[in-house]
Amino acid sequence: xxxxxxxxxxxxxxxxxxxxxxxxxxxxxxxxxxxxxxxxxxxxxxxxxxxxxxxxxxxxxxxxxxxxxxxxxxxxxxxxxxxxxxxxxxxxxxxxxxxxxxxxxxxxxxxxxxxxxxxxxxxxxxxxxxxxxxxxxxxxxxxxxxxxxxxxxxxxxxxxxxxxxxxxxxxxxxxxxxxxxxxxxxxxxxxxxxxxxxxxxxxxxxxxxxxxxxxxxxxxxxxxxxxxxxxxxxxxxxxxxxxxxxxxxxxxxxxxxxxxxxxxxxxxxxxxxxxxxxxxxxxxxxxxxxxxxxxxxxxxxxxxxxxxxxxxxxxxxxxxxxxxx
Amino acid sequence: xxxxxxxxxxxxxxxxxxxxxxxxxxxxxxxxxxxxxxxxxxxxxxxxxxxxxxxxxxxxxxxxxxxxxxxxxxxxxxxxxxxxxxxxxxxxxxxxxxxxxxxxxxxxxxxxxxxxxxxxxxxxxxxxxxxxxxxxxxxxxxxxxxxxxxxxxxxxxxxxxxxxxxxxxxxxxxxxxxxxxxxxxxxxxxxxxxxxxxxxxxxxxxxxxxxxxxxxxxxxxxxxxxxxxxxxxxxxxxxxxxxxxxxxxxxxxxxxxxxxxxxxxxxxxxxxxxxxxxxxxxxxxxxxxxxxxxxxxxxxxxxxxxxxxxxxxxxxxxxxxxxxxxxxxxxxxxxxxxxxxxxxxxxxxxxxxxxxxxxxxxxxxxxxxxxxxxxxxxxxxx
Numbered sequence: 001x002x003x004x005x006x007x008x009x010x011x012x013x014x015x016x017x018x019x020x021x022x023x024x025x026x027x028x029x030x031x032x033x034x035x036x037x038x039x040x041x042x043x044x045x046x047x048x049x050x051x052x053x054x055x056x057x058x059x060x061x062x063x064x065x066x067x068x069x070x071x072x073x074x075x076x077x078x079x080x081x082x083x084x085x086x087x088x089x090x091x092x093x094x095x096x097x098x099x100x101x102x103x104x105x106x107x108x109x110x111x112x113x114x115x116x117x118x119x120x121x122x123x124x125x126x127x128x129x130x131x132x133x134x135x136x137x138x139x140x141x142x143x144x145x146x147x148x149x150x151x152x153x154x155x156x157x158x159x160x161x162x163x164x165x166x167x168x169x170x171x172x173x174x175x176x177x178x179x180x181x182x183x184x185x186x187x188x189x190x191x192x193x194x195x196x197x198x199x200x201x202x203x204x205x206x207x208x209x210x211x212x213x214x215x216x217x218x219x220x221x222x223x224x225x226x227x228x229x230x231x232x233x234x235x236x237x238x239x240x241x242x243x244x245x246x247x248x249x250x251x252x253x254x255x256x257x258x259x260x261x262x263x264x265x266x267x268x269x270x271x272x273x274x275x276x277x278x279x280x281x282x283x284x285x286x287x288x289x290x291x292x293x294x295x296x297x298x299x300x301x302x303x304x305x306x307x308x309x310x311x312x313x314x315x316x317x318x319x320x321x322x323x324x325x
Numbered sequence: 326x327x328x329x330x331x332x333x334x335x336x337x338x339x340x341x342x343x344x345x346x347x348x349x350x351x352x353x354x355x356x357x358x359x360x361x362x363x364x365x366x367x368x369x370x371x372x373x374x375x376x377x378x379x380x381x382x383x384x385x386x387x388x389x390x391x392x393x394x395x396x397x398x399x400x401x402x403x404x405x406x407x408x409x410x411x412x413x414x415x416x417x418x419x420x421x422x423x424x425x426x427x428x429x430x431x432x433x434x435x436x437x438x439x440x441x442x443x444x445x446x447x448x449x450x451x452x453x454x455x456x457x458x459x460x461x462x463x464x465x466x467x468x469x470x471x472x473x474x475x476x477x478x479x480x481x482x483x484x485x486x487x488x489x490x491x492x493x494x495x496x497x498x499x500x501x502x503x504x505x506x507x508x509x510x511x512x513x514x515x516x517x518x519x520x521x522x523x524x525x526x527x528x529x530x531x532x533x534x535x536x537x538x539x540x541x542x543x544x545x546x547x548x549x550x551x552x553x554x555x556x557x558x559x560x561x562x563x564x565x566x567x568x569x570x571x572x573x574x575x576x577x578x579x580x581x582x583x584x585x586x587x588x589x590x591x592x593x594x595x596x597x598x599x600x601x602x603x604x605x606x607x608x609x610x611x612x613x614x615x616x617x618x619x620x621x622x623x624x625x626x627x628x629x630x631x632x633x634x635x636x637x638x639x640x641x642x643x644x645x646x647x648x649x650x651x652x653x654x655x656x657x658x659x660x661x662x663x664x665x666x667x668x669x670x671x672x673x674x675x676x677x678x679x680x681x682x683x684x685x686x687x688x689x690x691x692x693x694x695x696x697x698x699x700x701x702x703x704x705x706x707x
Contacts, residue, residue, distance in 0.1 A: 039421030041414075052424075083683035085518065094683055096409070096453035152421070180419050211414075211422035 006159040008122035013156030015120045016050050016148065018128050021135070026172035026193050028141030031129045035157065036117045038148040039178045041211035042199065043287045044240050046275030050148035055117035056100045057093070058281040063112035064090040073104035073113055095283030116282075122160045126167065133169065142170025142192070151175050154183035161190035177220040178212060184224055193232045195267075196221070200244050201252040209243055218256075225260040233263040239302065240271045241294045250302050254309045266306050270294050330358070332657060333435075334386070334444040334650075335365035336404045337451025341470050341484025342491075343638025343646060344400035347446050349391040350650025358658065362386045363440070368405035368451075372434050373413060373427055398637050409454050432462050442662050444653040446470050446483070449685070452665075456678050459663050466656040467665045467678065468649040472634045475519035477684030478676045479667040483649055485521065486641040488633050492526040499627055500530060500563045509533075509551065509562035509624040511616065513609035515633050516567030518685040522633070524694050527565040527703055534564040534704035536612065539688045541573035542706025544612065548619035550704040555621050562622065566608045568630075573707070606630065648673060 016034040025032045037053030038045075045051065049058065066089030067074060073091060074082045081097035082104060084090070091112075104113045129143050136142050143164050150157050150173050161171045172193035177184070188194065198221075200206040203213035225233060235257050239245050257263040271293050279286040300314075307314050334351050336344060348364065355362040364384040365371045371382025384390075384402065394401055410431045412424040435443065442464040445455050448471050459465050471482035492514050503510035516522050520537020527535035533551055536542045551562050609626035617624040638646070645668065652666045652673040664675035688695065698705060 039419070039423075041422045080679075080682065085685055085687070092683075094453055096411075096450060097457065097682075178420060212416055212420055216420045 006155065006162075008126070008159060008163045010121060011156055011159050012119045012121050013125075013153045013160070014053060014055065014117050015125060016047075016117050018125065020132055022144065025144040025146060025174060026142070026195060027170070028139030029132070029135040030141040030144045030172065031132045032144045032146050032174075033125055033129065033150075033160070035145060035147045035150045035153050037152045038176075039152060039212075040149070040176055042238075043209055044238065044243075044271055044291070046272065047148070048275060048279050048282055048284060049116040053152070054100065055102065055115050056282065057098055057102065057105070058114055058116050058278070059091075059093050059283070060112050060114075060281055061090050061092075063110045065110050065112075066090050070109060072107040072109075076103050076107045078103065093283055098283075122156070122163050125160060126163060126169075129164070129169070130167070136169060140170070142172060144172040144174060144195075146174040149176055149179060151177070151179040151183045151187050154179070154186045158186040158190055161187065165190055177217050177224065179220070181220060181223060184220055185227075188224060188228045188231060191228075191231055193234065194224070194228075195234045195236055196224075198235050198237050198253040198256070198266075201249045205243075209240075221256070225257075225262060229262050231262060233257075233260070235263055235266040236269055237266075238269045238271060239294050239299060241292060241298070245294055245298055245302065247302065247305060250305050254306065258309060265310070268299055268302055268306070270299055330355075330360045330441040330657065331363070331439055332360055332442050332444065332654070333363045333365050333383075333440050334402075334446075334653075335368055335371075336400060336402060336446045336470075337368050337455060338404070338448035338470075339634065340400070340404045341472050341634055342398055342487035342636050343484070343642055344402075344404070344446060344470070345391070345394050345397055346638060346643045346646030347468055347470075347483060347650040348386060348400070348402065349395060350647035350652075351444055351654050352386045352391045352650070353388055353647075354651035354654035356388050358654065360654070364402045365443075367403040369410050369431055370405050371402075372431060373410065396638070396643070398635070411454065411457060428458060428461055431458070435463060442466060442657040444468065444650070444657070446649075449476060452476070452678070452681060456682055459678060464657075464662040465678075466653045466662055466675070468653055469665060469667070469681070472522065473516045473519050474521040475517070475685045475687070476681060477686045478665060478681040479686070480670060481645060481668045482686075483642060483646050484634070486645070487636065487639045488515070489522060489525055489529075490639045491636050492522055492629060492633050493529045495629055495633070496526055496530040496532065496563065496565065500532075500561075503561040503563055506625075507560050507622065509564060509613075509616065509620060509622050510627055511564045511566060511609050511613040511624055512627045512629065513566045513568055513606060514629050515631075517569040519687045520567040520570070521686075521688060521694075523565045523567040523570075524688060524692075524698060528694060528698055528701065530563065530565075531701060532563045532565045532703055534562075534706065535566075535698060536564070536570040536608075536706050537567045537688060538569035538571065539690070540705050540707050541571050542612075543573050544615050544619060544706065547704045547706050548616060550702075551616075551620045551622075560622075562620075564612065564616070564624075566612050568608050570608050570612070572611075 014036040016036045019032040022030045022032040038051045067084050068089050079097045081094045082091050102115050105115050164171050170192050173191050174195045176197045206214040276286050304314050364386045366382045375381040410428045411426050413427045414424050446468045469476035469479045469482040470484045472484050472488035474482050474485035476482040499510045499512045514523050523535050523537050534547045606628040613624040613626040649666050656675050661675040665681050667674045667676045
């Protein structure tokens, strides 16, 4: 039975975005709920607005109409973090002074200033998710929790997925598994499909590119595969040229997952730069300026290794292009 | 009679040549007053991560120590390009990467160590962080440093003169290369918001054109000037470009090979804003590529970038640095904390930190340097 703290009408999580009609975040047509907060700092992250756990300010200067026409935000900011430099009339943000209090957001008529992340209850999220329920029936889709790292908000994620199950909705999560095992235990028992990253094999390289080594993550994979035999696991690798697009890594992942029958597939997510503009909206530096997406040939070469390991003929379809590599 | 004080000194933000000179001035002035002065390694990292340092991140600075490094480039305390005690990255007990606020810990350390004030040598981003620390209770007097001379509320930031001398020397080299190749060299120099370095170095080498952030450029005008010189027999050219130079409205140019960007400073506005540095070299690439379509000679881009911020200190900066260091100590002695030492020739004054926040010292249209450039026939692109 549901306990009071997990009441779907009151339990709140910090939700970044709800994306409808996703086709790469699990089986069928899906509604992807992005939760805020991540425990890794992958340099290639395409969702930088999902990293920090609390709501944060973003600024799109293309929409700013300038201090002569407007300028309300400058007066509203209690931190003196919004200013202009003559003769440019568009405001600028001193991100070092901004505390993400959000007071400038409602006074910005053109919505050049906006907030990433809002508190929502389980019921509120599902009310929006269920708008797509007719598509789930025909396509075999459902809800996918993504992030950030959705398992960081374990209580909220578990309650949301449990309630989705109760309402007959298929559930999936996208996770990197860098969370305490207690979180995994709470969440995974309500998950039908677990899409999870195998980013890098070498611990030192994993630390260099994501901020931590992968010892804890590897332990979680193993325990998750063994503890939840009825959950379908799909391993994935965001393929970053020069970082992890080597056959050695792909073969190491295959060697790790193939003994487990509930790991049903291994997908490649080619690196893309769709999230880059968001870095500047958040006042952050995109560190992957010199990186380019992998070539179709390199993806095909790696995919052939996977197909061979799974005993199938090479895939004709293009690799997955998830919103969350 | 003032009681002996215990003060500390550190560097915030990036490097400029000869920072030891500032330390030297502060150490001598403090010692004259009978004060103890400590150096904090790598911004505040010496305090926040003492385990990383054999000396626990704190160095006792003495006149003898400073004498031994007088005139040397670099800085014995080290610099940390981004020391922000409000967002310190760590891996927590749950193996999660997170950024935590350690500013309270820092303020507590200052009190516990009975440090009366901290002298910080800061650039534009570090000034904002220092301002926040000051508002939380850190007694401080800061010293402006900027290779681009873009710090507001002072006439001359420490490091500018050395960067200028080096840039002039490099521009001379670039001109010789251009003359040999019979091409037009387009040299990008630091200056995201302010064009002082480009303008003053261009004047010093009598460049053909200089493009600065304060004067949005029309390359057709630059090309017209260069083509006239070529018609008159000039075989090569030299164009100096600030990294923040932008095309005038209505003259937006096709992007060069790198259309993607990094937001670098508190002044950056984002993709569509006018003050965003794509990356070092972008401004030179755009100008060289588009100028080549309009002039009779080939063009090629060169980028000084961070190279201009290292190297030897000039005599002017050496005097200025020692003066700034000594003045900061005087500021503490006079209870002028919460201020920045400001060079307003012929005086060194103290201005509230708030006067320098969110501002850049840019080149005014009626600047004498603009007048000189125009009188020399240097095209400004307007």
